[in-house]
Amino acid sequence: MKGRASAPAKIILFGEHFVVYGNPAILASIDRRITVSARKVREGKVTIKSDIAAGEFEGSTFKLIEGVNARSALDPLYFAAKHALDARKQKTGLEITIKSDIPYGVGLGSSAASLVATIAAIESLLGRPDKKKICESAIEAERIIHKNSSGADCYVSTFGGLIHYSRGGGFKKVDAKSKLSLVIGDTGIKHNTGELVSSVRKLKEANQMAFGGLMSQAKDICNQALAALGSGNIDQLGVLMNESQLLLERLGVSHEKADELIDVARRSGALGAKMTGAGGGGAIIALAANKEDSERIAAGIKAAGFAAFEVEIDPKGLIVG
Numbered sequence: 001m002k003g004r005a006s007a008p009a010k011i012i013l014f015g016e017h018f019v020v021y022g023n024p025a026i027l028a029s030i031d032r033r034i035t036v037s038a039r040k041v042r043e044g045k046v047t048i049k050s051d052i053a054a055g056e057f058e059g060s061t062f063k064l065i066e067g068v069n070a071r072s073a074l075d076p077l078y079f080a081a082k083h084a085l086d087a088r089k090q091k092t093g094l095e096i097t098i099k100s101d102i103p104y105g106v107g108l109g110s111s112a113a114s115l116v117a118t119i120a121a122i123e124s125l126l127g128r129p130d131k132k133k134i135c136e137s138a139i140e141a142e143r144i145i146h147k148n149s150s151g152a153d154c155y156v157s158t159f160g161g162l163i164h165y166s167r168g169g170g171f172k173k174v175d176a177k178s179k180l181s182l183v184i185g186d187t188g189i190k191h192n193t194g195e196l197v198s199s200v201r202k203l204k205e206a207n208q209m210a211f212g213g214l215m216s217q218a219k220d221i222c223n224q225a226l227a228a229l230g231s232g233n234i235d236q237l238g239v240l241m242n243e244s245q246l247l248l249e250r251l252g253v254s255h256e257k258a259d260e261l262i263d264v265a266r267r268s269g270a271l272g273a274k275m276t277g278a279g280g281g282g283a284i285i286a287l288a289a290n291k292e293d294s295e296r297i298a299a300g301i302k303a304a305g306f307a308a309f310e311v312e313i314d315p316k317g318l319i320v321g
């Protein structure tokens with residue numbers, strides 16, 4: 001018997017970094033997924049195999065099967081698996097297999113999606129999965145990787161669609177009037193979210209006034225974006241993405257390769273383009289007026305020597321079974 005689940009990647013359309021300090025953010029899940037299967041094995045042992053790392057946990061011992069930095073990649077998944085077993089007073093061991101079509105380490109939420117899908121696969125193997133509880137456990141496990149995580153990645157991967165999130169106001173679904181044609185460009189440069197969040201914190205502490213100014217501009221952009229999504233004004237949405245990129249550049253979290261991809265996307269006809277997620281390399285997103293333009297933007301990024309793919313918003317979120 002196997003438990004199976006899949007969860008989608010995410011993009012941050014507006015508000016990354018500022019969301020850590022209470023500002024709103026707009027995120028969306030996209031149609032790229034991680035699929036996880038879990039089966040019971042002998043007591044005590046939890047084996048986790050993914051495309052980038054594999055290892056075996058037994059109590060406090062870890063045996064590397066393969067991968068660089070495998071332990072740190074797998075620890076949160078083990079924590080989540082152990083938590084699921086302990087909550088149900090289950091002594092069984094587990095074999096967890098993770099297959100991903102989400103580039104990892106570039107801000108597309110692969111760690112959140114793998115946690116959400118892993119917990120859901122285990123829950124479906126052991127009992128009845130509950131989306132809200134799965135999301136909460138995934139957020140808790142994600143805080144091992146990045147202790148100030150807003151939790152927004154896990155939420156959007158669990159519930160899908162387009163969401164508006166703020167620390168004080170929680171999560172709200174957003175209805176977009178028009179379908180969004182988006183392109184992802186990948187610099188291929190892996191980032192460390194925790195380090196980038198710390199660098200922004202230092203900047204904030206060094207200059208509270210200037211940071212406050214950026215916070216209020218970012219909030220304004222996010223509110224205008226919400227209105228543009230509601231009225232289907234995608235030209236305006238593109239303009240706001242460009243403005244949002246300028247603020248992220250002021251925070252020092254963009255990267256010359258990301259800037260290059262953004263430039264290529266804009267010259268290939270994007271209505272707007274920006275980095276997405278923590279930055280420091282990672283991925284960029286570009287908004288296209290239609291399918292033809294998104295094909296042209298993806299081709300432009302590929303011609304510049306980088307990976308690119310077209311995406312749509314995934315309305316489903318976590319799928320169990």
Ligand code: PMV
Nearest residue numbers: 016017107149150193277278
């Ligand atoms: O690059 P990612 O997917 O780890 O996104 C981080 C988003 C931040 O706003 C920088 C941090 C957070 O917890 O929201």
